[in-house]
Every structure is written in C-alpha cells, then in structure tokens.
Amino acid sequence: MLYQLYGLVIASNDMLPGVPSAAETEVDAWIRSVSLTKPFPSPSNWFMKWYLPKGEPWLSLAKIDGGYLLRFNELVDFFVKNDGKEIFCMPGHGIPSDTIQHLLLDQVIPLVINLKGGEALHVSAVLTAKGAVAFAGPTGSGKSTVAGSLLNMGYPLLSDDCLVLTEKDEKIYAIPAYPGLRLWGDALKCLFGNDVVYESVAHYTTKQRLCIEGKSEAYRTEPQPLRRLYFIPDSIETEGKTQIMIEHLSPRESFMALVRCAFRLDITDHDMLKRQFHFLERVVSTISVRRLIFPRNFNLLPAVREAIINDLNDLDN
Numbered sequence: 001m002l003y004q005l006y007g008l009v010i011a012s013n014d015m016l017p018g019v020p021s022a023a024e025t026e027v028d029a030w031i032r033s034v035s036l037t038k039p040f041p042s043p044s045n046w047f048m049k050w051y052l053p054k055g056e057p058w059l060s061l062a063k064i065d066g067g068y069l070l071r072f073n074e075l076v077d078f079f080v081k082n083d084g085k086e087i088f089c090m091p092g093h094g095i096p097s098d099t100i101q102h103l104l105l106d107q108v109i110p111l112v113i114n115l116k117g118g119e120a121l122h123v124s125a126v127l128t129a130k131g132a133v134a135f136a137g138p139t140g141s142g143k144s145t146v147a148g149s150l151l152n153m154g155y156p157l158l159s160d161d162c163l164v165l166t167e168k169d170e171k172i173y174a175i176p177a178y179p180g181l182r183l184w185g186d187a188l189k190c191l192f193g194n195d196v197v198y199e200s201v202a203h204y205t206t207k208q209r210l211c212i213e214g215k216s217e218a219y220r221t222e223p224q225p226l227r228r229l230y231f232i233p234d235s236i237e238t239e240g241k242t243q244i245m246i247e248h249l250s251p252r253e254s255f256m257a258l259v260r261c262a263f264r265l266d267i268t269d270h271d272m273l274k275r276q277f278h279f280l281e282r283v284v285s286t287i288s289v290r291r292l293i294f295p296r297n298f299n300l301l302p303a304v305r306e307a308i309i310n311d312l313n314d315l316d317n
Contacts, residue, residue: 002021002027004021004221005178006109006164007223009025009026009027010022010030011027011029011030012030014031014097017101018179018211018213019105020221028085028116029109030085031104032087035090040069040071040090043064045062047268048060048061049061056073064079066082067080067081067082068265070107070108072103072107075103075204076089076090076092077090078108080115084112084115087108087109089104096202098202099202102201105178110164111264113263114276115266115272119165119166119280120162120163120164120263121162121261122136122263123135123136123143123261124147124159124161125157125159125174126156126157128150130228131224131315132224132226133150133226134163134174135230136257136261137232137233137234144181146304150305150308154217156219156220158220159176162263163175165226165279165283167279167286172225172286173223174223175223176219176222176223176224179212179213182208182209184207185208196211197210198211227287227312227315230246230292230308232291233293243293244300245291245293245294246293246307246311247293249290251285254289255280258280
C-alpha cells in the first residue's frame with residue numbers, strides 16, 4: 001500500500017493506520033517487515049547511543065554493510081539502506097504493532113529524511129491566519145499540549161513531534177506530517193474532555209494519540225509558510241515562574257535552539273552536518289525564533305494561547 005507522509009510517498013507491506021493513503025506514483029521509500037529466527041547480530045562499533053532519563057539504553061546506531069542499523073533496545077531493529085530508499089523492520093518477539101508503527105513513523109522516518117537530504121525538526125506545529133507556527137522543546141516541555149490547545153480553538157494541526165522543512169522562493173515551508181496528536185491523559189481530558197477518539201501510542205507509555213483523520217477542519221495536508229518558532233524550556237528551568245513571557249532570541253540563540261531539535265542520523269558524516277547547519281542558518285535568517293515561558297498549569301492555557309496569538313500580530317498576512 002502507498003502512503004503520504006512528511007511529503008514522501010511511502011510503500012509498506014504492512015498497514016499504517018491513520019496515515020493518509022497516496023495515489024499511485026513514484027515511491028520515495030519502501031518499508032518491509034522481516035521475521036528473524038534469531039536476533040540480528042550486534043555490530044562491534046555503535047557510533048551513537050541514546051539513553052532514557054534513568055540510564056536505560058534507548059536507541060543505538062551503527063554503520064553496517066550497505067546502510068545503517070537503528071536498534072531500539074529490546075523492541076525492534078531497523079535497517080536503512082544508504083540511499084534511504086529501503087527500510088527493513090525487524091521487531092522483537094511479542095512487540096505490539098502500535099509500538100512498531102510509532103517508532104517507525106515518529107523516530108525512524110524523520111532520520112531517513114535527514115539521510116535523503118531533507119531536514120526535520122522535533123516540533124509540533126499548527127496553522128494560524130499568519131501561517132505555520134511551531135513549538136520546540138525537550139521531552140515533557142509541553143509543546144504538544146500547547147499545539148493541542150490551539151487545535152482545540154480551531155487552528156488546524158500540521159504535525160506532532162516532527163515537522164519537515166523545505167525552502168522555496170526564499171521562504172521556509174512546513175510540510176505536514178500525518179493526523180494525530182499525542183498527549184498524556186490529563187492533558188487530553190483538560191483540552192478535549194471525554195468526547196474524543198484516541199488510541200494507544202505504544203505499550204511502554206500511557207500517552208494516547210488523539211485521532212483526527214477524516215476531520216478536514218482539524219488537519220492540513222498542504223505545505224504552509226513557516227512564520228515563527230517558539231522554544232519552550234524544560235519545566236525545571238521555568239520552575240517558580242508565575243508569568244507568561246515571550247522573549248526574542250538572538251541569531252546565535254535561535255540557531256542553537258534549532259540544532260537541539262533537529263533530527264540527524266549520522267553525527268560522523270561531516271557533509272551531512274554541514275548541509276544541515278547551512279539550512280538551519282537559512283531558517284534563522286528567514287523566521288523569528290522566540291522563547292515561550294509559562295507556568296505549568298492547565299488553567300493558564302487560554303492565557304498562553306492568547307499571548308501567542310497576540311505575539312503573532314506583528315507578522316504580515
């Protein structure tokens with residue numbers, strides 16, 4: 001089956017529920033599930049490892065013959081060919097399909113986009129009357145909650161957790177991901193009550209995915225000009241803050257904020273890094289990046305939303 005995802009046409013031999021289908025056309029990447037009778041052999045040299053807050057291994061990356069191995073510890077292995085045109089999925093025994101799809105769509109494919117020469121940011125984004133507005137920040141900072149608050153007021157969603165960017169006619173465009181917003185239960189209940197459809201994200205988290213496919217008013221599929229990006233600091237950094245503040249960032253601060261939220265597959269590939277940094281410099285020179293600080297209180301979300309909308313008033317339509 002063919003799917004439209006992050007501006008790519010993806011072919012998969014497994015169903016990808018919630019991802020829009022694509023018409024028959026040239027395929028950008030193939031996804032193939034592979035059943036292994038024994039675990040995939042471990043490489044002798046991992047060039048990058050990520051760990052969870054408590055120190056458990058999460059994602060390990062290695063170069064192997066013909067491509068890259070991405071290992072999500074005790075969950076699933078993905079092998080990506082060097083040209084990014086084929087992705088082989090090798091799940092562990094008994095791992096649920098929703099977990100596999102989440103890791104594929106929200107972790108692996110954004111890295112493949114980087115491999116194929118594109119750029120993606122770990123951000124949530126909505127469409128306003130002024131254009132696309134994105135929210136970046138570390139895990140747990142509230143970017144999805146802020147996006148959900150704006151969605152709840154009628155601003156269509158463009159992405160949750162990954163937004164692909166491209167440059168055209170000296171403008172930066174945001175390419176939508178796929179319908180869906182991942183939120184913790186308390187945020188879901190606060191924003192949308194009990195009258196919404198949601199589904200499990202993965203077996204290892206209690207987050208739920210708000211299902212909005214088929215609701216044209218809640219999601220946009222066409223690229224949109226990116227007009228502003230807000231960086232939300234970690235809640236620890238804003239502890240004790242009692243006011244909502246939006247601060248301008250310097251070009252250097254803006255660039256570093258984008259570097260922190262950019263997907264990159266291979267930190268040892270200097271050409272890949274050079275290309276990405278050059279593109280991020282173009283983004284900083286084109287859009288305004290600001291720091292959004294607010295107390296972590298659901299009751300203040302309407303005020304946070306109002307502050308954002310007021311901040312956008314200096315943008316031309």
